Amino acid sequence: MSCTKWVKTLYLTQIFLFMSIPSVDFNKSIERRKLVYNEWKSPIFDRLFTWFIGLTVIAVVIGLLLNNGFDNSIPLICITAAITIWMLGNLLLMDTLVKIPGRDINSNRKNILSSFNELFDDLEIKDSGQNIIRDIKYSTNSKYNTNSRIITILFDNKDVYLNITSIIKYSSVSPFSGWFNYLKCKQVARAFILKQDHILYK
Numbered sequence: 001m002s003c004t005k006w007v008k009t010l011y012l013t014q015i016f017l018f019m020s021i022p023s024v025d026f027n028k029s030i031e032r033r034k035l036v037y038n039e040w041k042s043p044i045f046d047r048l049f050t051w052f053i054g055l056t057v058i059a060v061v062i063g064l065l066l067n068n069g070f071d072n073s074i075p076l077i078c079i080t081a082a083i084t085i086w087m088l089g090n091l092l093l094m095d096t097l098v099k100i101p102g103r104d105i106n107s108n109r110k111n112i113l114s115s116f117n118e119l120f121d122d123l124e125i126k127d128s129g130q131n132i133i134r135d136i137k138y139s140t141n142s143k144y145n146t147n148s149r150i151i152t153i154l155f156d157n158k159d160v161y162l163n164i165t166s167i168i169k170y171s172s173v174s175p176f177s178g179w180f181n182y183l184k185c186k187q188v189a190r191a192f193i194l195k196q197d198h199i200l201y202k
Helices: 004-017 026-032 042-067 074-093 105-119 178-200
Strands: 098-101 130-138 148-156 159-167
Touching: 004 130, 042 074, 042 178, 074 105, 074 178, 098 178, 105 148, 159 178
Parallel strands: none
Antiparallel strands: 098 159, 130 148, 148 159
């Protein structure tokens, strides 16, 4: 099988398997500080395809550097290093959970949802009332679906764990949004902590 056919087969397979949001293993996700899924098929195929894209970008960039040689190529080396670090960071951060110290589950739930609503005008997260909130917000661009996001919130005693995952067409995880979503989670965390401190010292 050619490389092109293999990629196409892998892509179509992960599209078929990832038609809905896979459920998260709460305890393992908390323990590993990253999203761990209950179903193995769809997340593995999806992450395999995402890593394939990311590593392909890195390989292409490094290949261009090698083809141009290293003489008088300091700017090219710097660009290659920056793109490589950026891509690896995206891949490593896409499933990372950001931990936020809280107070109690009731105030945590109220303040984290309030923080999301303040920072994201287009989000309205459905509160399931459980220790896991996992919601998907589809892009209004139905043709490309490039701005859809999966929001994951885990409540563990006094702590809250966050993850935002961007998805592209057919619910494939984007390999280019890890840094951006991680920083967004940090932004939500700061807003949440301010709310908790305000309540504490009110």
